[in-house]
Amino acid sequence: MKKIFDRIILGTNPFEGVSYISRTQALHYLENFSRKENIIPILEASYNMGTRTITCTNNEILLSALEDFCNKHDDISLIPLIPNAYEYAREASEKGVLGTVFNRIKRIDLYQKLRLGLRTLNRVKGIISKDVLALLAELIDFELSCFKKYNICGVVLHGQITDLALSSNNKNIIKIYLDIIKETYRVQPILATHNFGSLLPKLMEWEINIPIMAPFNRKGFMMRPSKKTCEALIDNTDYYIIAKKVLAGGRLFPEEAFPYIADKKIGSVAVGVGTVSEAYHTLGVAKSILDSTS
Amino acid sequence: MEKQKELKIGVIGLGKMGILHTALLNVIPSAKLVALSDINRQLSTYVKNSGLGVPFYSDLNKMLNEVEMDAVVVCTPPFANFSIVKHCVEKNLDVFIEKPLAESFESAKKIFNLSINKDIIHSTGYLFGHIPLFQEAKSLLEKKILGHLYHFRSSIYISMVFGPKKGWLFEKSKSGGGAIINIGSHIIFLLYWLFGPLESVFSKIVKIYSKVEDSGTILFEFSNGLIGSLDVSWSIPGYRLSSVRTIIEGKNGLMEITDDYIKLYLYSKQGDFPKGWTTIHKIDLDKTSKFDLGGEGYYDEISHFIDCCLHRKKPVVSWKEGLEVQRIIEAIYKSADSNKHIYLKEVQ
Numbered sequence: 001m002k003k004i005f006d007r008i009i010l011g012t013n014p015f016e017g018v019s020y021i022s023r024t025q026a027l028h029y030l031e032n033f034s035r036k037e038n039i040i041p042i043l044e045a046s047y048n049m050g051t052r053t054i055t056c057t058n059n060e061i062l063l064s065a066l067e068d069f070c071n072k073h074d075d076i077s078l079i080p081l082i083p084n085a086y087e088y089a090r091e092a093s094e095k096g097v098l099g100t101v102f103n104r105i106k107r108i109d110l111y112q113k114l115r116l117g118l119r120t121l122n123r124v125k126g127i128i129s130k131d132v133l134a135l136l137a138e139l140i141d142f143e144l145s146c147f148k149k150y151n152i153c154g155v156v157l158h159g160q161i162t163d164l165a166l167s168s169n170n171k172n173i174i175k176i177y178l179d180i181i182k183e184t185y186r187v188q189p190i191l192a193t194h195n196f197g198s199l200l201p202k203l204m205e206w207e208i209n210i211p212i213m214a215p216f217n218r219k220g221f222m223m224r225p226s227k228k229t230c231e232a233l234i235d236n237t238d239y240y241i242i243a244k245k246v247l248a249g250g251r252l253f254p255e256e257a258f259p260y261i262a263d264k265k266i267g268s269v270a271v272g273v274g275t276v277s278e279a280y281h282t283l284g285v286a287k288s289i290l291d292s293t294s
Numbered sequence: 295m296e297k298q299k300e301l302k303i304g305v306i307g308l309g310k311m312g313i314l315h316t317a318l319l320n321v322i323p324s325a326k327l328v329a330l331s332d333i334n335r336q337l338s339t340y341v342k343n344s345g346l347g348v349p350f351y352s353d354l355n356k357m358l359n360e361v362e363m364d365a366v367v368v369c370t371p372p373f374a375n376f377s378i379v380k381h382c383v384e385k386n387l388d389v390f391i392e393k394p395l396a397e398s399f400e401s402a403k404k405i406f407n408l409s410i411n412k413d414i415i416h417s418t419g420y421l422f423g424h425i426p427l428f429q430e431a432k433s434l435l436e437k438k439i440l441g442h443l444y445h446f447r448s449s450i451y452i453s454m455v456f457g458p459k460k461g462w463l464f465e466k467s468k469s470g471g472g473a474i475i476n477i478g479s480h481i482i483f484l485l486y487w488l489f490g491p492l493e494s495v496f497s498k499i500v501k502i503y504s505k506v507e508d509s510g511t512i513l514f515e516f517s518n519g520l521i522g523s524l525d526v527s528w529s530i531p532g533y534r535l536s537s538v539r540t541i542i543e544g545k546n547g548l549m550e551i552t553d554d555y556i557k558l559y560l561y562s563k564q565g566d567f568p569k570g571w572t573t574i575h576k577i578d579l580d581k582t583s584k585f586d587l588g589g590e591g592y593y594d595e596i597s598h599f600i601d602c603c604l605h606r607k608k609p610v611v612s613w614k615e616g617l618e619v620q621r622i623i624e625a626i627y628k629s630a631d632s633n634k635h636i637y638l639k640e641v642q
Contacts, residue, residue: 020577022554023537030532163587167317170345194586198321221577225584251577 004188004211004240004267005154006053008286009079010046011244011272015039015062018272020221020249029274036065043069045279047076050287053153055079055270058146070150077153081192082143083161140180155181156213159192166199171206178210190242194222197229200237209238213270215245218252218260234265242268247282254285262289299604300326301388302363306354306378307370308332308340311392311419314588315367318596320346321585325600329361354378358385365389365415365603367596372397372475373468376404383408388415388603390596394479395616397470399624399641406617417599417609418616420483422538424595426581430574431551432488439564440544443489446522448540450481454528457503464504472506474499475623478526481538482626483611483619485524491517492622494637499630502529512626535589 013019017030032038039062043054047069056062056078070076144155157177165173174191181189189210193199196214203210216234220227222245234241243266247257261269271286273279303325305316312332319325330341331351341350351357358381365388368378375396382389395402395418409416422428435443455473462468469475474482486492493515499507509527514520522542540551547560556574563569576590583593602609625636 017532017534020554021575022552023533023535023539026534027532030534160587164313164317165345167321167585167587168345169320169347170343172343172345198585219577220580220582222582222586224582224586226582249577251575 002240005079005242006051006077007268007290008051008053008283009242009268009270010043010051010054010283011270012054012056012059012062013272014274015042015065015272016057016059020245021251025250032274034061036061036068039065040069041276042273042279045276046273046283047073049280049283051283053077053079055081055156057081058143063146066150076151078147078150079154079156079190080144080147080152081156081158083139083158137176137180140177144185152185152187154188154190154211155185156190156192159194159213162191162193162199163195166193166195166202169202171208174203174206174208174210178208192244195224197223197225197233200233200239203239211240211242211267213242213244216241216243216261216264216266217246217248218257219248221245221248221251231264237265240267241265242270244270246271254282258286258289262292300324301365301600301603302326302328303365303367303600304329304331304357304361304363305367305369306331306357306382307368307374307392308334308337309369309371312367312369313340314592315369315390315392315596316344316346317587318585318593319367319600322593322597322600324597324604328363329357331357354381358382358387363387365600367599368392371462371468372470373401373462376401379405380408383412383414386412386414388599390417390419390599391613391616392419393421393483393616393619394418394470394475394623395613395620397466397468399617399620402617402620406613409613415599415603415606415609416613417602418611418613418619419595420480420611420616420619421591421595422480422484423487423610423615424591424598426579427553427556427574427576428484428487428551430579431549431556434549434556434558435488435542437565439546439558439560439567440542440549441546443518443520443542443544446485446489446520446540446542447524448481448485448522448538449525450477450527450536450538451525451530451533452477452528452536453531453533455503455508456529456531459504464506466506469506471623471627472499472501472504473508473526473528474510474512474626477528477536478510478524479619479623480536481524481526481540482622483615484538484540485514485522486615486618486622489516489518489520491618492625492638493517494635495622495625495629496635497626497629499627507630510626510630512629 014029015033017026019025052075178189190213191210192213215222223230243261246261246269273282305312319327327348329349331354335352338350366382367390369392370378372394379389395405495512495514497512499510502508508529512524514522538553542549546564550557554576558572560567560569585593621641625638625641629636
């Protein structure tokens with residue numbers, strides 16, 4: 001399989017307050033990672049373990065940590081995940097939709113503010129009429145504006161959008177996303193999904209070959225419609241696969257999890273870690289098992 | 295080979311839940327989405343660009359007269375449900391109504407009465423009835439693993455309202471209330487589903503930002519003697535997703551039910567469960583739904599409704615259960631208004 005991304009990618013779910021183990025753990029992550037000082041040591045530990053590619057969203061605290069981290073290391077590549085649906089939902093509930101937008105705008109330079117301002121009318125119209133295509137184009141521009149100064153090697157379309165397009169049989173959403181990412185930003189688009197077994201056949205039908213980020217793990221957690229179907233599909237595809245949820249939301253030890261990935265046609269693995277010791281352990285095991293396979 | 299039966303279905307109301315159900319119906323093999331309706335004409339652009347390839351109607355009657363269908367999914371704001379559902383029932387359509395059934399117990403009763411002497415399948419969108427972990431909890435309680443139940447404490451929290459808000463959700467006459475009917479109704483359904491009929495409630499509610507309640511505390515007494523409490527808030531930081539927790543104390547031990555796991559502590563071995571702690575994680579349950587959109591349970595909920603329509607079975611959550619939840623909610627609001635204990639038999 002042609003190498004498109006690094007074999008091991010650092011995921012950032014814990015930094016976003018996402019946990020599949022319990023809401024209590026999620027709350028702990030949210031509190032702990034509300035300070036960039038608690039994120040940076042984990043990024044450093046991951047760097048020490050050889051990880052150079054990081055997925056991220058435009059979460060303000062994470063961006064601030066990445067800014068410090070990337071100032072120190074010039075060999076880091078980011079893979080933004082857009083749109084940041086979780087953050088919008090959380091921030092909009094606490095600050096209101098306008099408060100959320102203003103907060104985001106603070107991070108964008110003057111040129112882009114003017115450009116976005118000129119396009120505001122279209123965006124508002126998009127929201128009112130739920131013209132998803134107009135809205136998607138605006139969201140992509142808006143979200144990626146935060147990452148201009150970084151080395152971007154790919155952009156992931158959030159699973160909620162991919163899966164909405166998939167279930168609505170809406171090829172246009174995917175096409176527009178691909179066109180904007182490839183032509184305007186000149187980086188590799190990626191589709192995240194929670195429905196790999198339905199997405200891959202549909203992409204083949206639409207003749208769209210694009211890297212897919214999907215859950216793959218020994219437990220079959222979130223492998224839909226079934227573990228068996230997903231495994232059969234991956235055996236017979238030339239699509240580049242980035243596995244996520246490889247630790248089954250924390251229910252597998254790294255020593256159990258990575259051998260399953262190693263013997264599959266999986267190009268890369270995105271794995272999140274919540275502590276410095278987890279970073280050394282998990283990424284160490286991943287490296288020792290996955291570096292010898294590809 | 296016999297062709298699989300297919301249910302022709304329309305969706306009424308294209309807000310967040312309407313769009314979600316529309317997309318899910320489009321991937322269920324035994325469902326055929328045939329039309330969409332919303333009073334907002336501008337949504338025709340969304341439907342045109344959506345890839346669904348079905349007609350859009352801003353006039354519900356026109357849709358019902360022009361399009362041949364077997365069932366509808368109603369996702370309109372609660373205050374609009376009765377008149378819409380009435381038209382659909384008159385056409386003998388099977389009807390799924392997103393929760394709650396209506397903005398008041400009175401309207402919910404009128405909706406339920408529409409189903410009497412009609413051969414229609416009807417369902418209410420209380421999602422928890424379709425979540426494997428909660429089904430597991432119900433099964434454990436039915437097996438009497440805790441023995442006689444004495445007491446429970448329960449909560450549901452989400453970070454949603456932190457300032458004055460506008461819209462139908464925050465007008466009692468349209469939504470039926472605030473945090474209790476909006477998010478609390480899910481866990482009220484769960485408690486009713488797990489423990490059976492209620493005897494009485496006593497409640498206090500708090501309005502912080504809205505004209506409707508933002509938080510509330512309720513004391514329950516069930517007909518089987520079980521007592522317990524429920525805390526509801528949509529104005530609490532840190533809960534990106536709704537967070538549910540119920541701790542039940544029984545003769546044989548304790549059970550904690552959350553969104554992510556069930557934890558048991560037993561004083562002695564009960565069936566396959568040893569003395570002491572046992573945790574059942576949802577990740578370990580071998581029950582993956584075939585498609586995921588919007589979160590756990592939605593696909594299973596709507597495909598269960600389709601299956602019930604095709605095979606003329608009663609759904610897990612029919613309007614009967616929807617009406618009972620609404621009766622409890624009505625009692626909760628009556629108690630908060632009167633500062634008195636309200637017996638469910640008073641809410642008729």
